[in-house]
Amino acid sequence: MLKKFKIDLHNHTVLSPCGGLEMSPLAFIERAKELGLDMIAVTDHNSCKNCQAYYELGKKHDIVVIPGVEIQTMEEIHVVALFPDIETAMKFDEEIYEALLPIENNPDYFGDQVIVDKDENIIGIEERALINSVIWDFETTVLKVKEFDSICFPAHIDAQTNSVISQLGFLPKNLSIDGVGITARCDINQFMAKNSYLSGLTVIRNSDAHYLNDMGSGSCFARLAQASFQELKKAFAKEEGREIIPA
Ligand SMILES: [Zn+2]
Numbered sequence: 353m354l355k356k357f358k359i360d361l362h363n364h365t366v367l368s369p370c371g372g373l374e375m376s377p378l379a380f381i382e383r384a385k386e387l388g389l390d391m392i393a394v395t396d397h398n399s400c401k402n403c404q405a406y407y408e409l410g411k412k413h414d415i416v417v418i419p420g421v422e423i424q425t426m427e428e429i430h431v432v433a434l435f436p437d438i439e440t441a442m443k444f445d446e447e448i449y450e451a452l453l454p455i456e457n458n459p460d461y462f463g464d465q466v467i468v469d470k471d472e473n474i475i476g477i478e479e480r481a482l483i484n485s486v487i488w489d490f491e492t493t494v495l496k497v498k499e500f501d502s503i504c505f506p507a508h509i510d511a512q513t514n515s516v517i518s519q520l521g522f523l524p525k526n527l528s529i530d531g532v533g534i535t536a537r538c539d540i541n542q543f544m545a546k547n548s549y550l551s552g553l554t555v556i557r558n559s560d561a562h563y564l565n566d567m568g569s570g571s572c573f574a575r576l577a578q579a580s581f582q583e584l585k586k587a588f589a590k591e592e593g594r595e596i597i598p599a
């Protein structure tokens with residue numbers, strides 16, 4: 353039997369530059385529980401290194417945390433990738449780290465990029481600036497992500513900056529993306545009317561939260577048999593009655 357689950361598949365943690373240090377594992381998971389979310393994805397800029405802490409804590413608090421990342425392509429387009437487990441996410445993390453420009457973070461300007469464990473201990477500081485782009489273009493990024501068992505969607509495509517439409521003017525055809533992300537406040541009917549060539553794609557609304565107050569601003573629903581990555585993947589593909597309801 354299928355049920356409706358509340359999901360939010362684009363959120364940042366203390367690792368993201370321009371993210372709040374308040375987004376610690378416990379505060380993040382507690383807020384997600386308060387919001388009634390069944391599944392939440394951790395998608396820091398260009399790094400999966402905080403996925404494990406939030407995933408482990410989520411397990412303890414009975415909320416499914418999907419490990420992921422928000423990649424910034426060469427054209428400064430943001431793309432969200434989600435993975436079935438920590439192992440897969442960390443394999444992808446090795447590749448993206450190799451592809452990320454080797455420029456040091458300026459903590460005075462962007463803040464520290466903090467790696468934590470589930471008990472909120474700081475276990476590392478990422479020195480390389482996660483705010484930059486990787487050396488992959490948009491098409492290559494999608495190909496790289498799809499080499500893994502993954503869900504891939506261009507982020508906040510209605511946004512004025514860092515979206516595939518703001519950077520390229522349109523969404524290229526024939527890419528193996530699973531859907532498109534929209535911002536928390538996007539008027540979906542208006543947006544789709546203006547971009548009718550996108551109809552038929554799975555649309556997903558996310559908060560893209562960098563601070564606790566932004567969490568839940570853009571969640572949506574998925575019809576699934578259970579709250580799991582594989583069910584989610586079916587929902588993106590609209591298989592066996594599964595679906596994303598962008599709310
Ligand atoms: Zn973004």
Ligand SMILES: [Zn+2]
Binds near residue numbers: 422
């Ligand atoms: Zn983001």
